[in-house]
Amino acid sequence: MRKEWPLILGLVILIGLQTTHLLDWLLLQSATVVLSGLGGLSLLILLLARRIASQADHLAERLGEPIGTLVLTGSVILIELALVTSTMLSGESNPTLARDSMFSVLMIVLTGVKGITLILASRFQTSGITEPFQPEDMATVNQSGASTYINLITTMSVLVLVLPNFSSDSSEANFSLPINWLLTVVAIGLYAAFLRFQTGSYRNLFLEASKQLELPETKASNGLHKASDHDSDSTIWSGILMATGLLILVLIAESMGNLIEVGITDLGLPSSLGGVLVGFLVVAPEALNAFQAANRGEVQRSLNTLYGSSLSTLCLTVPAVLLIGEVTNTNVILGLNPMESVLLILTLILVRPLSGRVSELDGLMLLSVGLVWISLQVVS
Numbered sequence: 001m002r003k004e005w006p007l008i009l010g011l012v013i014l015i016g017l018q019t020t021h022l023l024d025w026l027l028l029q030s031a032t033v034v035l036s037g038l039g040g041l042s043l044l045i046l047l048l049a050r051r052i053a054s055q056a057d058h059l060a061e062r063l064g065e066p067i068g069t070l071v072l073t074g075s076v077i078l079i080e081l082a083l084v085t086s087t088m089l090s091g092e093s094n095p096t097l098a099r100d101s102m103f104s105v106l107m108i109v110l111t112g113v114k115g116i117t118l119i120l121a122s123r124f125q126t127s128g129i130t131e132p133f134q135p136e137d138m139a140t141v142n143q144s145g146a147s148t149y150i151n152l153i154t155t156m157s158v159l160v161l162v163l164p165n166f167s168s169d170s171s172e173a174n175f176s177l178p179i180n181w182l183l184t185v186v187a188i189g190l191y192a193a194f195l196r197f198q199t200g201s202y203r204n205l206f207l208e209a210s211k212q213l214e215l216p217e218t219k220a221s222n223g224l225h226k227a228s229d230h231d232s233d234s235t236i237w238s239g240i241l242m243a244t245g246l247l248i249l250v251l252i253a254e255s256m257g258n259l260i261e262v263g264i265t266d267l268g269l270p271s272s273l274g275g276v277l278v279g280f281l282v283v284a285p286e287a288l289n290a291f292q293a294a295n296r297g298e299v300q301r302s303l304n305t306l307y308g309s310s311l312s313t314l315c316l317t318v319p320a321v322l323l324i325g326e327v328t329n330t331n332v333i334l335g336l337n338p339m340e341s342v343l344l345i346l347t348l349i350l351v352r353p354l355s356g357r358v359s360e361l362d363g364l365m366l367l368s369v370g371l372v373w374i375s376l377q378v379v380s
Helices: 002-019 022-027 031-063 067-089 097-126 143-166 177-198 209-213 216-229 232-255 257-266 272-282 284-295 299-328 338-351 360-379
Strands: none
Touching: 002 022, 002 031, 002 232, 022 031, 022 257, 031 067, 031 232, 031 257, 031 284, 067 097, 067 232, 067 284, 067 299, 097 143, 097 272, 097 284, 097 299, 097 338, 097 360, 143 177, 143 299, 143 338, 177 299, 232 272, 232 284, 272 284, 272 360, 284 299, 338 360
16 A cells, blocks of 8 residues: 555545645746646656556556557546547637647657657667677567557558648548548547457567567466466456556646646746647656666567557547537547648658667657657747
C-alpha cells in the first residue's frame, strides 16, 4: 500500500477539486499563484504517470509482448476518447478539436518521446564500448514490425489529416458524409485487422529482435513458465491500479484546463499552447513506460507503446468524432493547415526505419523537429 501513495494522493486532490471551489479561487489570484498551482498539479500528474508506468511494466512482464503494451495503449485511448467525446457533447463548438488533439499526440509521441527513447536505448546499448562503434554495437529495432506500424500510421495520417484539404466534395477541410462513413469503416477495419495480426500470426514482428532467435519450443516453455509463476489475481490487481491511475490522471488534467488557459493568457502566450500542455500530461504514462523500457535496452517495447498510441489515436478518434459530429450536427474540420502538414510529413519521413539499427543522431533529429513545432506553437 505504501507504493500506492501517489494514487491515494491523486484521488484525494481530485475529490477536492471536484467538490470545492479551489480552482475557482486559484483563477482569481495573481499569475504567480496560478502558475504555482499549475506546477503543483503538474508534478502530481508526473508522479501518477510514474506509478502507472511501473504497473504497465508489471503487466507487460506477465502478459508478454506485444499484449502487455496493448493494455496500456488501450486504457489511454479509451480515456482520451472519453475526454474528446465529453468536450464535444458539452456544447462547446470547436470544429478543430479532434484534428488538434490527434496532431498534438502524433507530434509529441513521434518526435519528442521517440527522440528521447532512441537516445536512451542507444546509450544503454553502447555503454562501456570504446569508440568508434561498430554497426553491431548499435541498438536494434525489429524492422519488420516498426515498418508495419509506420506504414499504417502514415496511411491514416494522410487520409485523415492531409487529404481533406484537397477534397472537392466539401466546402471546408473535411469530406462529405458518404466519404466520412467510408473513412470510418477503413479506420476501424484497418485497426481491427492490425490487432488480429499483432496478437496472432505476426506476433513475432513486434518482439525484441534478439528474441526472434529463440527456438519455438523454448518460447513455448517460457510462456508456460510465466503462466505458472505469476498469479492471475496479481495481474488483475495491477491492471486495476493502472486503469485507476490513468482515470485520476486524465480527470485532473481536464480540471486543469481553465487554469492552464489563464496561466498562458497571463504570460501572453497563444491559447493553442494549452492543448499542447494537456497533451503532454495525458501521454506522460506512455512516455515514462517507453523511457523505462528504453533504459533497459528494450527498444522494441518502447516503440510498441509509442506507435500503438499514435495508431489507436488516428483509427479510433476519427470514427468517434465523425459520428458525434453527425448526431449533434456539429461541424468537424480534419485537414491541417499547410505548415502543420509539412511538419507531419517530415516527421513521418524521419520515423521510417531505413535499417534495423538506430543511433543517438536519429533521436536528436526527431527532437529537433519537436522543438521547432513547440516553438511555432509559442510564437504563432
